[in-house]
Amino acid sequence: MRIMAQVCMVMNLDKCIGCHTCSVTCKQTWTNRPGTEYVYFNNVETKPGLGYPARYEDQEQWKGGWRLDRKGRLTLKSGSRARRLLSIFYNPNLPTIEDYHEPFSYDYAHLITAPAGTNAPSVSMRSALTGREMNPTWGANWEDDLAGAPARALDDPNIVAMQEKVKLDFESVFMFYLPRICEHCLNPSCVASCPSGAMYKREEDGIVLVDQDGCRGWRFCVSGCPYKKVYFNHRTGKAEKCTLCFPRIEAGLPTICSESCVGRLRYLGLVLYDADRVLSAAATPDSTDLYEAQLGVFLDPADPEVVAEAERQGIPHDWLVAARRSPAYALIARHRVALPLHPEYRTLPMVWYVPPLSPVTDVTAAAGYDESDPDAVFAAIDALRIPVEYLANLFTAGKVGPVRDALRRLAMVRAVMRAHQLGQHPAVEPADVGLSDDDADDLFRLLAIARYEDRYVVPPAHAENAGRLLAQHDLSGCSLETEGGPGMGGDGPSGYDAGVFHLTRRDADEPAVTGRDQRGRLHLRVDGGPA
Amino acid sequence: MSDVTGFQLLWWVILPYLALATFVIGHVWRYRYDQFGWTSRSTQLQEKRLLKWGGPIFHYGTFAAIAGHVIGILIPARWTAALGIPETAYRWFSAGAGTLAAVLIIVGVGVLAGRRLFVARVRATTSPVDWVALVLLAVVIVMGIAETVGVGLLGHGYDYRQSVSLWFRGLFAGHPDVHAIAHAPFLYQLHATAAWAVIAVWPFSRLVHAWSAPVWYLWRPFVVYRSRVAARPNEPGTSGRRWRKIGVHY
Numbered sequence: 001m002r003i004m005a006q007v008c009m010v011m012n013l014d015k016c017i018g019c020h021t022c023s024v025t026c027k028q029t030w031t032n033r034p035g036t037e038y039v040y041f042n043n044v045e046t047k048p049g050l051g052y053p054a055r056y057e058d059q060e061q062w063k064g065g066w067r068l069d070r071k072g073r074l075t076l077k078s079g080s081r082a083r084r085l086l087s088i089f090y091n092p093n094l095p096t097i098e099d100y101h102e103p104f105s106y107d108y109a110h111l112i113t114a115p116a117g118t119n120a121p122s123v124s125m126r127s128a129l130t131g132r133e134m135n136p137t138w139g140a141n142w143e144d145d146l147a148g149a150p151a152r153a154l155d156d157p158n159i160v161a162m163q164e165k166v167k168l169d170f171e172s173v174f175m176f177y178l179p180r181i182c183e184h185c186l187n188p189s190c191v192a193s194c195p196s197g198a199m200y201k202r203e204e205d206g207i208v209l210v211d212q213d214g215c216r217g218w219r220f221c222v223s224g225c226p227y228k229k230v231y232f233n234h235r236t237g238k239a240e241k242c243t244l245c246f247p248r249i250e251a252g253l254p255t256i257c258s259e260s261c262v263g264r265l266r267y268l269g270l271v272l273y274d275a276d277r278v279l280s281a282a283a284t285p286d287s288t289d290l291y292e293a294q295l296g297v298f299l300d301p302a303d304p305e306v307v308a309e310a311e312r313q314g315i316p317h318d319w320l321v322a323a324r325r326s327p328a329y330a331l332i333a334r335h336r337v338a339l340p341l342h343p344e345y346r347t348l349p350m351v352w353y354v355p356p357l358s359p360v361t362d363v364t365a366a367a368g369y370d371e372s373d374p375d376a377v378f379a380a381i382d383a384l385r386i387p388v389e390y391l392a393n394l395f396t397a398g399k400v401g402p403v404r405d406a407l408r409r410l411a412m413v414r415a416v417m418r419a420h421q422l423g424q425h426p427a428v429e430p431a432d433v434g435l436s437d438d439d440a441d442d443l444f445r446l447l448a449i450a451r452y453e454d455r456y457v458v459p460p461a462h463a464e465n466a467g468r469l470l471a472q473h474d475l476s477g478c479s480l481e482t483e484g485g486p487g488m489g490g491d492g493p494s495g496y497d498a499g500v501f502h503l504t505r506r507d508a509d510e511p512a513v514t515g516r517d518q519r520g521r522l523h524l525r526v527d528g529g530p531a
Numbered sequence: 532m533s534d535v536t537g538f539q540l541l542w543w544v545i546l547p548y549l550a551l552a553t554f555v556i557g558h559v560w561r562y563r564y565d566q567f568g569w570t571s572r573s574t575q576l577q578e579k580r581l582l583k584w585g586g587p588i589f590h591y592g593t594f595a596a597i598a599g600h601v602i603g604i605l606i607p608a609r610w611t612a613a614l615g616i617p618e619t620a621y622r623w624f625s626a627g628a629g630t631l632a633a634v635l636i637i638v639g640v641g642v643l644a645g646r647r648l649f650v651a652r653v654r655a656t657t658s659p660v661d662w663v664a665l666v667l668l669a670v671v672i673v674m675g676i677a678e679t680v681g682v683g684l685l686g687h688g689y690d691y692r693q694s695v696s697l698w699f700r701g702l703f704a705g706h707p708d709v710h711a712i713a714h715a716p717f718l719y720q721l722h723a724t725a726a727w728a729v730i731a732v733w734p735f736s737r738l739v740h741a742w743s744a745p746v747w748y749l750w751r752p753f754v755v756y757r758s759r760v761a762a763r764p765n766e767p768g769t770s771g772r773r774w775r776k777i778g779v780h781y
Binding site: 132213 | 570
């Protein structure tokens, strides 16, 4: 058992009002630069809809993520390593800028320089790629609130997987928002696709990053990510992606998208997992079992054996305390109301979603049920195949059971709390959905009234470990950096910067992160690295 | 060497050595100071229909041409003779395989050059030093094709292995044969001149991506983990500056 900690996010879709505040603050923080105009580390999609870039969920088209080969071994959907290297001069699976949108600004100067006339001057769109006039044809929020849905939303890959006759019926009543960031997967296919080895997963907190100095612009990470959350900066020629706001996370602060979320629907917390089980979970034969398989990778932070082993393996004590308080672990594993996005991509994503109950109760009301009657809602959850199947295509590779269970738990909390408020006897008990009374109370607190410090349980990074590693590093370092030497040793002008990461130099007596796999070369830690 | 003029010495010895020195020192400098600018500068995001054909055809054709240069320029004629390969056989192979590579390259370059010149999105990504490198490369390629097809295949042939090759190998051995190159046909002189000009510009252009061919990927573990170590201070005198800052126009 190799215990690792991962900063994990859960989003409660019931609360998302699609205001795009997260996207805006993220853009202001990270991607308000030339070359990243079209880049949204965080974007909010209306579902059903095509998403951004268009139809990114259709992996038969884009070949992102992993698949099992004929012998049941995990391999990248885009083919073998040699095949990728041979197609390095033209990546057949790369989206073009039209699949996102052509970046643009306006010729604002025209407002001032326009000659005097009777009409007020107006600005026109100018492409950021060419400087020429352009017209937009698609964009990150092109289909907000089902705009254009009758014409386009039926191409949503999650709908295509469903039956023809139910489509129009539910498209008119069933809608919710899906905010998306990088999933910071346990088994990231973007990292596995990077020929340069410039992408990496941080050992301490699991954040997946692009080394901007190591990236050579081969762009396989963009096509390798099934969520299309790695972007190509068209000015620098390098890949960029959501950083999970690592400078904030290291300081114990929530990401900027969480911090600014108006609906307070985001939760951040640690999840402990067994890195040795990642590969076998990702290689689960039946894709509908992947949700359960991923739950099996997680470790209970309240289990004394897990805690003892984690401390022995060097996970700091305050991190283990934070892991016990983690709202993410509670929603995912203890209460099982949060579900992963598209587990069938086999990347073991680590941004999970509480499925939206409100659209379901809306449908209940539309069908003539009393939505305050939990029995009716339960019946609706069972009877209304369409929304549940759609949600299952999003969150459980089509398996409706877990979605139904999660929705019932949410409905139970509503019913119990409504009865409590009105002084009535609740028509359902937590035990009806497999929870204890304490669980139900905890779930209510988490979902309804959790405060800032309960929604974001982020332990600060341990920078002192970085110093210890540097001491080892220096043993093989520059010979000019001896004491009194002319090198640049010491703290440097700005002191240690916890935000900079290098390849690990390993001690001989320290065990490798995980060595077991079906081919003998997955999930090994890199010694040294590319020259 | 008494009949070597000052100009010949400058053109065929001093400038090539300067180009080589620039090549080596330039790469060391660029690698140390500009990891951030070291990229293939792909424009597939902007345009993919033409790249689909131009990119692979040009690059694979180039590999063939490089292999041909290794055989023709680096390997001495007496080695192939010692292997029992007659000069006529070498020439037919050189003209035949060379023409095949030339066709690939000319098609690839045609598509890529058209793309770079006439597709506005691609044209906008080209920096001045890239224009210099690409124009020089085009001269090298056109001259090379003229030699291979015009002289080697259709013409009377020219035994560059007794002239250009001697001079080129001599550069690395420390005694370049100026006489050999100085009396070669003008076509070959222009080809060689443009070639060492490309060599000189190489480290400052996008051509550096050639050295980053990620062959290591074939053996690497799929998922790379990294652990935190403290940051090093900036390189002295750079205050962390990079070759091309984000936000600065090309």
